Amino acid sequence: MAKLAFLGLGNMGLAMAANLLKAGHTLTVYNRTAAKAAPLQAQGATVAATPAEAARGAEAVFTMVSDDAVLTELVTGPEGLLHGLAPNAVHISCSTVAPTTTTRLAEAHAAHGSEFVAAPVFGKPDAAASAKLWLGLAGPPAARAKVQPWLAPLGQGVHEFGDDPAAASVVKLCGNFMLGAAIEAMAEAFTLAEKSGVGRQPIYDFLVNTIFDCPVYHGYGRMIASKNYTPVGALPPIIRKDFRLVLDHAQQLATPMPLAQLVHNRMSTTVARGEDDVDWTAFARRVSEDAGLEA
Amino acid sequence: MAKLAFLGLGNMGLAMAANLLKAGHTLTVYNRTAAKAAPLQAQGATVAATPAEAARGAEAVFTMVSDDAVLTELVTGPEGLLHGLAPNAVHISCSTVAPTTTTRLAEAHAAHGSEFVAAPVFGKPDAAASAKLWLGLAGPPAARAKVQPWLAPLGQGVHEFGDDPAAASVVKLCGNFMLGAAIEAMAEAFTLAEKSGVGRQPIYDFLVNTIFDCPVYHGYGRMIASKNYTPVGALPPIIRKDFRLVLDHAQQLATPMPLAQLVHNRMSTTVARGEDDVDWTAFARRVSEDAGLEA
């Protein structure tokens, strides 16, 4: 068993950290809002006052936060984990961030003499809780080999993407984009079915049990068919940020992604209207509204 | 065992008709190009010279042809099946056509006193051959009940969509649209991964074995990842026609479908460039070209 740290205790981070504890690891945790750490403390975790303090003495430090700025501060800020991390320890970055952010963090670690891997996760909070996440992993081979056993308790599989940590960030962004694409597709199809008199539920039941029989279509499709966009897996502004990262990255590579732009636009409208009590899947409402429904 | 007829012996129709023969039914077949009927004749089918002749004496007549005009001629033309169909026999329409075409055929059958159901199929020729199709079914309840046993040998399940035959045509169009949407999504994601240095194959391997683990993503994704758009399941002009039907139907219902338009545009370019030796999935090339690859 290892001495680990976990920074960032949102819905995802809390569940992931709990699974590390369950696996028998010694865990120090940190969160900006310290109260969130209480349940983990009850399970045996030590609560640190700063990222640097949490990192001190850890073999590996996980980070799982909401955006690039928060992550950068957590690592390189005045109380950042770099100030506590031992030279031979490794930072496991699980957040969804820009590939360029990942590259900058890798450079900071190289300068500091510590190791760094990106290990973004796929799955909602309930998948995190039940250790059903899927993980990507990229970074120097030795670091990847070292962290594999610490990632195992978090999910059902780890896929490696080579030596460049930014590659894992790219994969994560592409995956989130494809989720949004599937939502848009179902929203358009179900809306046409509704306006045709077929109904949303019958076409959902058919498609997800035949040619689109995979968890993504089942889970998001259920919300779109029922127009009930709860429970909240991720709020619209969070995933809108992910789409911005996709489009910024695509822009830098001169790669047009019109479908990503379409979904980004839907989410911008959702955010502009202040729909902040629903899952991000609720951007499907835009499709209905455009057809004169729900307006 | 019943006396059935099958009209339209393309790649799909041939395989479906063969499965009806295998199930023990007596089968009369018809195809514009009669030579295509030879393999079925060898398996025991009778070959008719006209649709009307094929329909004569049949309890049910299947049709599986490439577009609305061909189907309409096959049914209501001077030698159409209505001229041979007995009043209590049923026409099982399996083609992908406009909901309005389906409605017009239903009206023609009502006037003629015969029965009519729409039973569009999902799956490629290899799925047809191995009786792995999925079928939709809509039409009057008694006719639906009557045809169920004749549909059973064709696939792995039949889903019913109520009394209006046009509903099944809507579902079929929506399903094809969602396939194209998935292709566009993978094409954009894999192109971004390629330009990022991640590569198309690694992201494909990851996504289709985790959150997008369903046959559609495996099958189409393999082509998109490898840029090898063979074997041909359906040619670009055929599926482009399906997207035109989707958009015409959406237009009539004042339902904007920007993602369907995007895919339709990709296919129009594919057809305009005369790429006629590849599967329709090859519209994914457009995404690569727009990013400066393959141009």
Add this chain to the structure above:
Amino acid sequence: MAKLAFLGLGNMGLAMAANLLKAGHTLTVYNRTAAKAAPLQAQGATVAATPAEAARGAEAVFTMVSDDAVLTELVTGPEGLLHGLAPNAVHISCSTVAPTTTTRLAEAHAAHGSEFVAAPVFGKPDAAASAKLWLGLAGPPAARAKVQPWLAPLGQGVHEFGDDPAAASVVKLCGNFMLGAAIEAMAEAFTLAEKSGVGRQPIYDFLVNTIFDCPVYHGYGRMIASKNYTPVGALPPIIRKDFRLVLDHAQQLATPMPLAQLVHNRMSTTVARGEDDVDWTAFARRVSEDAGLEA
């Protein structure tokens, strides 16, 4: 002075017919709703009971109606103008219709031995009233030469597009598309200016008096800047039909027109929501709504 007929007395047709009367021509008119002919009758026009009756004895028959089906009936229907038109007389078709409709009418005239030109008009009802329309003209050279003097009183210029009447219909559709494109462009720009705190009116005032100093931007821009979409020049469903014709024609030629699709979608939403008391320019509201304004 000639003996002319004018069929179709909507806002445009009424004004155009009045200008033919003012020019000194003898005019017979027809409209489905006969009451609309009253003002022209007061100005000296004869009112006919059917299109055929109106066409009888006329050197030229103008038609100006709202869609392809109405025009086709007016020409080839049981009481259509072909039943009254003399073999050496000419039909001047001013409506916005599909190029294929124009071609079919040309064929009907060829079979009948009469002449046919397409002469679509650009301009709102007030431009029609003040004889400020712009006209396109296409058809056989002799017929074009013959009709030029009769077109002169309607506008400020006639541009010829060759021997194929369908060419003029193409030009008309393209022109209407470009109007919609300009509206979308202003709607996006003014909305961004509004959300930036610049305001809609200042950016409008600047752009239309500098680099976009032409009537289209002045006129439509005034509505978009003020968000006051009156007076009604043309209702949303009318121009939505024009965009459908553009897209149908583009589809037949495998020519993607994503901007035309975007505008068509805006208008479909406008129609789906039943906004039927505003000028078609009101589709600009969709842009505001998508940004969280006016929702």
Add this chain to the structure above:
Amino acid sequence: MAKLAFLGLGNMGLAMAANLLKAGHTLTVYNRTAAKAAPLQAQGATVAATPAEAARGAEAVFTMVSDDAVLTELVTGPEGLLHGLAPNAVHISCSTVAPTTTTRLAEAHAAHGSEFVAAPVFGKPDAAASAKLWLGLAGPPAARAKVQPWLAPLGQGVHEFGDDPAAASVVKLCGNFMLGAAIEAMAEAFTLAEKSGVGRQPIYDFLVNTIFDCPVYHGYGRMIASKNYTPVGALPPIIRKDFRLVLDHAQQLATPMPLAQLVHNRMSTTVARGEDDVDWTAFARRVSEDAGLEA
């Protein structure tokens, strides 16, 4: 006559600086590549070795450079103009940059005690040479009043947009966007006309001499009709950058701009393919290619 400085001597800056000299002002100039200053030196300008040196003693300093990073360095860099600018002197920023960049520069000037206005210009290099530019102007009222006479020799009119300098940057970005929108509209219309057999030139001649009779449509339309995208007014990467600024700003304000995205995509493809010897209008080629022409 005033003592002025001009920094940034590209095609636009050179012509603008020459007009300030012609108007009788004393001018010091600076350019990274000093050789570019030679023609102005021949006309009486003094050449400075650094931005700071150029700014020393000037009543006003104009800047006209290609992007935000270059401008920021020019102002706040180690040899930036702030190091030479007198407290009561004014910086007139003419470049097309992000509103946020403009705001940051305004803040830097406020801290330094100097004045700052944004005065972006509309027009190609030939318009700059013939003093036919249109200028926007925003900033503190006193500064605006002070700079008006120095802007007069550059163009045919100055429009004011209030106290916030960022407002002028917004207007400039919106204007450039609307140019791209007009190009896309013409490209789609002319391509449809070409594929319809009408031809590009006839529809161009008609539309720009009737309802779209303004310089933008004449000038850009001539290139699109002839498919001859020279002379180069601005290279594709330069204007692509402008569209990125539009979309970044729109993103920050949650304002979907699908037409701006469409044009940005066209330009990304143009840049990805390395088409760097043509005017940015050449993105119109993408529309032709999508229709199977020029591929």
